[in-house]
Amino acid sequence: MNREQLVKQVKDKKNYLCVGLDTDITKIPKHLQSHPNAVFEFNKAIIDATKDVCVSYKINTAFYEAMGLKGWEALEQTVHYIPPTHFTIADAKRGDIGNTSAQYAKTFFEVYNFDAVTVAPYMGEDSIRPFLEYEDKWTIVLGLTSNKGSNDFEQLMVLSGAGEQQFLYEKVMQKVAAWGTPDNLMFVVGATKPEQLAEIRKAFPEHFFLVPGVGAQGGSLAEVSKAGLNKDGGILVNASRAIIYASDAETFATDGRIVASEYGQQMKLSLEGIF
Amino acid sequence: MNREQLVKQVKDKKNYLCVGLDTDITKIPKHLQSHPNAVFEFNKAIIDATKDVCVSYKINTAFYEAMGLKGWEALEQTVHYIPPTHFTIADAKRGDIGNTSAQYAKTFFEVYNFDAVTVAPYMGEDSIRPFLEYEDKWTIVLGLTSNKGSNDFEQLMVLSGAGEQQFLYEKVMQKVAAWGTPDNLMFVVGATKPEQLAEIRKAFPEHFFLVPGVGAQGGSLAEVSKAGLNKDGGILVNASRAIIYASDAETFATDGRIVASEYGQQMKLSLEGIF
Numbered sequence: 001m002n003r004e005q006l007v008k009q010v011k012d013k014k015n016y017l018c019v020g021l022d023t024d025i026t027k028i029p030k031h032l033q034s035h036p037n038a039v040f041e042f043n044k045a046i047i048d049a050t051k052d053v054c055v056s057y058k059i060n061t062a063f064y065e066a067m068g069l070k071g072w073e074a075l076e077q078t079v080h081y082i083p084p085t086h087f088t089i090a091d092a093k094r095g096d097i098g099n100t101s102a103q104y105a106k107t108f109f110e111v112y113n114f115d116a117v118t119v120a121p122y123m124g125e126d127s128i129r130p131f132l133e134y135e136d137k138w139t140i141v142l143g144l145t146s147n148k149g150s151n152d153f154e155q156l157m158v159l160s161g162a163g164e165q166q167f168l169y170e171k172v173m174q175k176v177a178a179w180g181t182p183d184n185l186m187f188v189v190g191a192t193k194p195e196q197l198a199e200i201r202k203a204f205p206e207h208f209f210l211v212p213g214v215g216a217q218g219g220s221l222a223e224v225s226k227a228g229l230n231k232d233g234g235i236l237v238n239a240s241r242a243i244i245y246a247s248d249a250e251t252f253a254t255d256g257r258i259v260a261s262e263y264g265q266q267m268k269l270s271l272e273g274i275f
Numbered sequence: 276m277n278r279e280q281l282v283k284q285v286k287d288k289k290n291y292l293c294v295g296l297d298t299d300i301t302k303i304p305k306h307l308q309s310h311p312n313a314v315f316e317f318n319k320a321i322i323d324a325t326k327d328v329c330v331s332y333k334i335n336t337a338f339y340e341a342m343g344l345k346g347w348e349a350l351e352q353t354v355h356y357i358p359p360t361h362f363t364i365a366d367a368k369r370g371d372i373g374n375t376s377a378q379y380a381k382t383f384f385e386v387y388n389f390d391a392v393t394v395a396p397y398m399g400e401d402s403i404r405p406f407l408e409y410e411d412k413w414t415i416v417l418g419l420t421s422n423k424g425s426n427d428f429e430q431l432m433v434l435s436g437a438g439e440q441q442f443l444y445e446k447v448m449q450k451v452a453a454w455g456t457p458d459n460l461m462f463v464v465g466a467t468k469p470e471q472l473a474e475i476r477k478a479f480p481e482h483f484f485l486v487p488g489v490g491a492q493g494g495s496l497a498e499v500s501k502a503g504l505n506k507d508g509g510i511l512v513n514a515s516r517a518i519i520y521a522s523d524a525e526t527f528a529t530d531g532r533i534v535a536s537e538y539g540q541q542m543k544l545s546l547e548g549i550f
Contacts, residue, residue, distance in 0.1 A: 022375070062371060062378035068351070068386045072344055095395060096337060096368050097422040097492075100297070103337035111343045120370060120395045122417055124424020142397055147372040149399020152450055159432040159440065168433070168443065175427055217372075 001087050001115045002136045003183045003232075006208070009055045009085060010233035011275050014268045017260060018056035018089065018210070020240025021046065021078060022063050029248045039067065039074040042252075044081055046244055049253035053264045056087040056236050058210075059114075079112050087236070088114045089140065089210065095120040095127045102130040109134045116140050118188060118210070121172050125179060132180045138208075139185050141176045143200065144169040146190025146213030173204065182206035189228070191219025191237065198227035201234075209235045214263070215242025221263055225270035233271070239263060276362050276390045277411045278458045278507075281483070284330045284360060285508035286550050289543045292535060293331035293364065293485070295515025296321065296353060297338050304523045314342065314349040317527075319356055321519055324528035328539045331362040331511050333485075334389075354387050362511070363389045364415065364485065370395040370402045377405040384412045391415050393463060393485070396447050400454060407455045413483075414460050416451050418475065419444040421465025421488030448479065457481035464503070466494025466512065473502035476509075484510045489538070490517025496538055500545035508546070514538060 001009075010016050021043050025033070028042045035041050047057065059078060064071035082088050094104040094117065101119075108117040109131075116138035119131055131139040144154055144167075154169040166174075173187055187204070189197050191213035200209070209228055213219035214237055221237060228235040239259070247255040285291050296318050300308070303317045310316050322332065334353060339346035357363050365387065369379040376394075383392040384406075391413035394406055406414040419429055419442075429444040441449075448462055462479070464472050466488035475484070484503055488494035489512055496512060503510040514534070522530040 024378075060371075060375055060378075062369070062375045062382070065382040066378040066386060068382075069344060069347055072347055076343070091371075093369065093371050093395070093398075094337070096335075096366075097420070097424075100335055100337045103299075103335075103341040107337070107340040107343075111341060120368070120397050122395050122397045122428060123368075123420050123422060124427030124429070126422050126424040128424075145372070145398050147398060147401050149372075149401040149403075152399030153397060153443070153447060154399070156443070156446065157434040158443070159434065165434065168428070168431070171431065172428060 006087055007232045009087065013055055014271050015053065015055050015264050016233045016236055016267055017054040017263050018058050018236045018238040019046065019050050019054045019243055019260060020058045020060060020091070020212070020238045021244065022060040022240040023244065024063050025067060027245055029250065029252050031250055037074065039064070039071070040077045043074070043078045045253035046256055047081060049257040050243065050260045051083055051086065053257060053260045054086070056089060057082050058089040058091050058238050060240070061090055061092040076112060079114060087116065090114040090117040093118050093120045093142065095123055097123065098126040098130055101127050105131045105134060109137045116186065118142065121176060128176060128179060132184055137184065139180060140210050141185065141187055143173045143187035143189050144193060144196055145188060146192045146217050146219065150190065170203070173200070177204065177207070182208070186210055188212065191224045192217055194220065194223040194227045197224055201228055201230065205230060207234070210238060211235050212238045215239040221266050222270065225267065229270060229274060231274065237263070281362055282507045284362065288330055289546050290328065290330050290539050291508045291511055291542055292329040292538050293333050293511045293513040294321065294325050294329045294518055294535060295333045295335060295366070295487070295513045296519065297335040297515040298519065299338050300342060302520055304525065304527050306525055312349065314339070314346070315352045318349070318353045320528035321531055322356060324532040325518065325535045326358055326361065328532060328535045329361070331364060332357050333364040333366050333513050335515070336365055336367040351387060354389060362391065365389040365392040368393050368395050368417070370398055372398065373401040373405060376402050380406045380409060384409045391461065393417065396451060403451060403454060407459055412459065414455060415485050416460065416462055418448045418462035418464050419468060419471055420463060421467045421492050421494065425465065445478070448475070452479060452482070457483070461485055463487065466499040467492055469495065469498040469502045472499055476503055476505065480505060482509070485513060486510050487513045490514040496541050497545065500542065504545060504549060506549065512538070
């Protein structure tokens, strides 16, 4: 899905919600746990119930990998089940030397045909370039993440020529932005830091940001929307646990839909006056 | 495998070679490519031919992931085939928020029972802790990597209180070292930078380092040995392509063994006077 198509989805639905399918077999409702294909059945129900109130799904690969082969089968079934109207993200946080990153890019863009994959920047340019080389695919590089550990390294001050200082995450985003374009590169910017999100939006007016941390992690949707929206929408706000584990009743999917719809209502309000 | 057991392997064999199984289906010898389980057959032959001239195997997960389900099957078969005497590393470069990193730790330490997994540090403490919580398992955190891109961020100067400056990779290693111990934590330090490896050894006299970059990437085994060895050996030097693709003849495994043995001879020399 290219930028034009993604923006059209956001504008048509007045929605920028990404539903995170961090599906943990031990946390899904009891009535599904004995199902031979429980994770896919769970995801299918969530997708059916939420697809008209979101524009994107994010699959957190860790939860599938932890199930071994059955997990990868469920991942594959899930990504095929997501309608082509929805932007698909492999939240995989990969990154390695060039020839290895090329294999990861092949995995997520060719083998599983995701629209986007998240990438960790530590190893630098040759670890990121192989992802950016795919046309109409998206590389989503970690900028400032939503977790407490973002203080440890991302928010260190680095020296940046002529005695100037900036945060490591700013330096990372600045350098990485030069390797891609707003048509094939997004950044992860956590919802738990709306003031910093506003600063980052000023520095990067065009790029889409994937914004995790609303819901279970405590970020405010209204605040991140105010800080992050641009003329194209420009943010995909992810919520995972708050939606998919809204309840553990047999009505879990419609209960999740209610939470997703509430986010959707807030998004519609936040978009008023933008388009 | 705990530290005592690992050090015993290194001392008994006078060897610290790690053979990297970066097995690319398109690069294995023609006579194997049509085999229904070509990657595992290839790995099996390499393991049979090299197990008495190395102490460790490193599986680069990217190459297996890029083959879809068949790749994960081959990975599982391979890790089960490696003798229990050999230290097994999942070179996966994972790392995410705490509850997600816990899933990755489960994947590599429980589902596939590797001794060690490589972890990317960008997201900080809560992204690394879940790996360190496993007893008798090892977390191998990226310090200074062997690739060109290590200049982009790892070698930035960061401010470190009272106006002092240090490289980002130094800061990363210093902080991470406080979260683990030399019994459960190693660092990746690239072979392409032996001078820096010597400095890093001074700062971290006890830790094991996983040293990639010898062979195809150009690092010198004699130089990294001189710079990196400590009283326990303390380094695992990885070579992948130089060994596994030593030739594409039917004799590829014994050809690989010859290269591995040459490394082993150099290692024996470098260990003279240490133990």
